[in-house]
Amino acid sequence: MNRFQNFKNGLLKDNPVFSLYLGICSTLAITTSVNNGLGMGVAVICVLIMSNVIISLVRNITPEEIRIPVYIVIIATLVKIIQMLIEAYAPALNTSLGVFIPLIVVNCIILGRAEAFASKHGVLDSALDGLGMGLGYTLAVTVMSLIREVLSTGMINLVNPFDETQILLNIRIIPDDYVISMFSSPVGAFVTFAILAALVSVYKNHADQKAAAKEVK
Amino acid sequence: MNKILKLGVFLAVVSAIAGGALAFANEMTAPVIAANNEKTEKAALLQMYPDASESDFEEVELKSESTTVQKVYKYKDLFIFNMKVSGYKDGTTFLVSINGDDKIIDNFLAMSNGDTKGLGSKVLEDDFRNSLLQKSSEEELDTISGATVSSQPVVDAINEASTYVDELK
Numbered sequence: 001m002n003r004f005q006n007f008k009n010g011l012l013k014d015n016p017v018f019s020l021y022l023g024i025c026s027t028l029a030i031t032t033s034v035n036n037g038l039g040m041g042v043a044v045i046c047v048l049i050m051s052n053v054i055i056s057l058v059r060n061i062t063p064e065e066i067r068i069p070v071y072i073v074i075i076a077t078l079v080k081i082i083q084m085l086i087e088a089y090a091p092a093l094n095t096s097l098g099v100f101i102p103l104i105v106v107n108c109i110i111l112g113r114a115e116a117f118a119s120k121h122g123v124l125d126s127a128l129d130g131l132g133m134g135l136g137y138t139l140a141v142t143v144m145s146l147i148r149e150v151l152s153t154g155m156i157n158l159v160n161p162f163d164e165t166q167i168l169l170n171i172r173i174i175p176d177d178y179v180i181s182m183f184s185s186p187v188g189a190f191v192t193f194a195i196l197a198a199l200v201s202v203y204k205n206h207a208d209q210k211a212a213a214k215e216v217k
Numbered sequence: 218m219n220k221i222l223k224l225g226v227f228l229a230v231v232s233a234i235a236g237g238a239l240a241f242a243n244e245m246t247a248p249v250i251a252a253n254n255e256k257t258e259k260a261a262l263l264q265m266y267p268d269a270s271e272s273d274f275e276e277v278e279l280k281s282e283s284t285t286v287q288k289v290y291k292y293k294d295l296f297i298f299n300m301k302v303s304g305y306k307d308g309t310t311f312l313v314s315i316n317g318d319d320k321i322i323d324n325f326l327a328m329s330n331g332d333t334k335g336l337g338s339k340v341l342e343d344d345f346r347n348s349l350l351q352k353s354s355e356e357e358l359d360t361i362s363g364a365t366v367s368s369q370p371v372v373d374a375i376n377e378a379s380t381y382v383d384e385l386k
Contacts, residue, residue, distance in 0.1 A: 066224050070231050077235035081242040088249035091257070095329055098307055181336075 003128055010132030013207065016109045017140035018200040023109040026100050027141055028189040032152070037145030039093040039161055041138025043082055043101060045131065048110055051075050052118040052130035059119045071114045072105075079105045090161040109137060140196075147192050150174065152184035257328070258288075258299065261312055265324045266292060277385055285374045289385065295323050296385055298378040302370035307331020309340050309367060313375050315354045317386050320379050325349045330367065337367035354379035 016022045023044075030036045054074050062070050083101045087094045094101065104110065113133055118126040149156060154174035160166040182188050262274050274290040274297070287310075290297040297314040311327040327341045339345060339361050345368065348359045358372040 063224055063227060066228055069228060073228075073231050073235050077238055080239055084242050084246040084250070088246035088253065091250075091253050095331070098331055 003125060006125065007128045007132035010129065010134075010136040011139060012136070012200070013204060015136045015140055015200060016112075016133050017137055018197045019204060020109075020112075021197075022112055023107045023137060024193070026103060026107060027137075027144065028186065028193060030097055030100050031141050031145035031148055031189060031192075032184050033096070033149045034142060034145050034156060035093070035158060035161070036096050037141040038138070039086075039090070040097055040100065041134070041141050043086065043097075044104060044107065044109070044137050045134030046082055047075065047078050047104055048113060048134040048137075049127055049130035050078050051110055051114055052126040053123055054078075055114045055118040056121060056123045056126035062119075067119065068111075068115070071111060071119075075110055075114070076105045092159070092164040093161040109133060144189075144192050144196060147196075148183045148188055151180050152182070152188065154179040261326055261328050262290065262292075262297065265297070265312060265314065265326050279381055280384060281381060283377070283381070285377060286381070289381075291385070294318060296378075296382055298374075298381075300374045300378065302374045304330070304340075304367040304370055305332040305337050309337075309371055311340075311371060313349075313354075313378060315375075315379055315382055317382055320354045320382055322349050322352055322354050322375065325375075327371075332364075332367045336364050339364045340368050340371055349375070354382075 010016065012019075014020060017024065017027050026040065030040050051071075051074055055071055058070070058074075079102060082104075083094075086097075086101060113129060117129045121129070146156070150173050154176055155172045156169060158167070158169035160168055180188075183192065259271055259274075263269065263271065266273075269292060274292050277289050277291045277296070279286055279289050285300045285302050286298055287301055288299040290299075292314070294317045295314045296317055297312055299310070299312055301310045302308050307330075309327055309330045309332070311325065313322060313326075314324045315321070316323050325346045327346070330338045330341050332338060332340075345361055349372075352358060354375050358375060360368040360372055
């Protein structure tokens, strides 16, 4: 139960992006299309699970004084490997995400979870935490990129990342004359982010109040 | 002193393992990446000149130092420049073919643009391409209004490429 709770918290209540405000740089930058959002999300899930597992494995032999450099070396290695794999097998995704793949190294979610969770818990718990937080991040970037893509281009466009020519989904929701191109620019990213963060905040406050009321009874 | 040494050795061992893992991953992916890049470029060249075959494009070496020219190919009496320029964000990669005799722009193909979608990415569209075709690469070319930051470097690079044509002939 407790394990499941950890996993579930990462999705909404402690969502890394909208509630812990971690890893916002990449969230604002890459959420221009659902394709990018999903691709980035999957890359972050992979890195997060693997880094959590490895760091949890070495937590007892890592000297306290140099734990941060050790974590960074591990995370940087994983990110570089993921980047090479993406470049080799999903070149289109590599072009559209560009510099933000290597920048996963400095994504605070990953170092944050390594320090706050994986260095203190067992392997299975850490893997689940990584999955939960990674899915939370993916959910956040996907929702944000969905809103931004629909408002700025009026369309949802999904292509197979391993084969650019294979279009999975391409539908128009808003007629071309009514799109708001502002949403593809950084301003649109901030506006979308603020609205979603506010909504998550409302949900959190509501849940806390309900829990408090229960205790009083 | 002893402790510092111990910490140093630990970090060195971790880094060595990391280096080994990276070398392995690189070994695995490097050939795939190189093949991918070549495939994209060849496909782009064939898209420009569908009647040609892959072996018709002969790679020529540019003697002058240039940060924008990636590669130059010779096809009949045309020189095809593969160029990469910066823009608002990631910039544009494009192919432009210039006639060796009169320096007329014969064809233009923008391969990728990493700038703002809907604005900078207009350099990928046909309107921009058509505004360049059959113009002299030496004279001032039209930029896209509203997307100057992305299109100016492209036309500047075309002007630059035309200065290399004489050298390549």
